[in-house]
Amino acid sequence: MKKTQWVAATFLTAFALAAASGCAGNSAVAPSSTQASTPSDSGSGSGGTATLRVAFVAGITSDPFFRAMQLGAEDEAQKLGIDLIWTGSPDEYSPESQIPFVDGALANNIDALILVPTDPDSLQPSVEKAKQQGIPVITVDTTVTDQSYLTSHITGDNVQGGQAAAKTLADQIGGSGQVFIMNGSPTATTNTLREKGFRDELAANYPNITIVGMEYTQSQPANATSAINTAILKWPDLKGIFAIDGTSGTGAVAALRNTNTVGKIKLVGYDAYSTEVADLESGAFSALIAQDPAQEARLALQDAKAKVTGVGVSDIQASVVIPNVVMTQDNLSDTKQYQYAD
Numbered sequence: 001m002k003k004t005q006w007v008a009a010t011f012l013t014a015f016a017l018a019a020a021s022g023c024a025g026n027s028a029v030a031p032s033s034t035q036a037s038t039p040s041d042s043g044s045g046s047g048g049t050a051t052l053r054v055a056f057v058a059g060i061t062s063d064p065f066f067r068a069m070q071l072g073a074e075d076e077a078q079k080l081g082i083d084l085i086w087t088g089s090p091d092e093y094s095p096e097s098q099i100p101f102v103d104g105a106l107a108n109n110i111d112a113l114i115l116v117p118t119d120p121d122s123l124q125p126s127v128e129k130a131k132q133q134g135i136p137v138i139t140v141d142t143t144v145t146d147q148s149y150l151t152s153h154i155t156g157d158n159v160q161g162g163q164a165a166a167k168t169l170a171d172q173i174g175g176s177g178q179v180f181i182m183n184g185s186p187t188a189t190t191n192t193l194r195e196k197g198f199r200d201e202l203a204a205n206y207p208n209i210t211i212v213g214m215e216y217t218q219s220q221p222a223n224a225t226s227a228i229n230t231a232i233l234k235w236p237d238l239k240g241i242f243a244i245d246g247t248s249g250t251g252a253v254a255a256l257r258n259t260n261t262v263g264k265i266k267l268v269g270y271d272a273y274s275t276e277v278a279d280l281e282s283g284a285f286s287a288l289i290a291q292d293p294a295q296e297a298r299l300a301l302q303d304a305k306a307k308v309t310g311v312g313v314s315d316i317q318a319s320v321v322i323p324n325v326v327m328t329q330d331n332l333s334d335t336k337q338y339q340y341a342d
Helices: 009-021 064-080 095-106 124-132 158-172 189-205 221-234 246-258 274-282 293-309 332-338
Strands: 032-034 052-057 082-087 112-115 137-140 152-156 177-183 209-216 238-243 266-270 287-290 319-322 325-327
Touching: 052 064, 052 095, 052 293, 064 082, 064 293, 082 095, 082 293, 095 112, 095 124, 112 124, 112 293, 124 137, 137 293, 152 158, 152 293, 158 189, 158 238, 158 266, 158 287, 177 189, 177 221, 177 246, 189 209, 209 221, 221 238, 221 246, 238 246, 246 266, 246 274, 274 287, 274 332, 293 319, 325 332
Parallel strands: 052 082, 052 112, 112 137, 137 152, 152 319, 177 209, 177 238, 238 266, 266 287
Antiparallel strands: 032 082, 287 325
16 A cells, blocks of 8 residues: 554663663563564664664553554564564553653664654653654654654544544434534544544534534543433433544443443444444444554554665655545445454
8 A cells, every 4th residue: 555545660660770771671661572583782773784673652552453553563573674662551541651661662772763642742852852862753643743853654544534423423313413522632633633523524514413512531431431421411312422532432332331322322433443343233333433553553664664774765755644444334344354453
């Protein structure tokens, strides 16, 4: 596919040890490492034939979206001969939990950093730190405020995804009624863009649909369940919900089941976890907006290698946006291939 087309003191202690030793095997820095060949003690930036070492810091490693991204990254690292250090917070999507992992990676003698920033401003100093060390940075999924140093930014088309969600939900509720947005984070660039696409599409083309409210989960499904339970009580005529990310969708499904409104309230979700696809098949979701996290990871690793080695560097594109796919019960036989690997 052409590029134009498609997480505490113990942690900090561990990272300090990593900085002192430069040891790639420190589990706090590198919970997962994929090696295509035996790496030397130094990165390929020091010359010779050492294996290229790339750190990939995810948003939250337990999320199925990032698990699918990890599988794609590991597969591509094997193909490209890259020593991949896959790392990140296991249970919290926040800059406070993510920055120690980034610091640990930057102290771990890497050649390039691939980063999923949990906040565009809070992670900007991490990019500046990498710049001072001469380490190329690629952002994936989300990005930072100042992208001028980035080698590239690779993401799904979040505005298009929000628009597609709006069109699909509008069709499913007959073009009128009250809808609610279940958001993930007020700062994650992916979420803000999806929200924008959703709002803009409804405002432009569906004047009889009203967005009655929006809440944030902070990537905790229980928060979504609570918020939607409250929304259903507050707006008894609610006809639709846009769950803007995977954890929002998981919590939303639980809320609909709690209130016996599955099928009565249409739920358009984002991402294609295996559990979400099963919930689409059962009717809990009325549609899913599927991304391609594995492909995002593959392209990022290709750009990292090209930037460090200089081979193919002219092919790097600063911005790569991959379109999304709308999955419904009607087209599931054709779109189930977009379900995330887990």
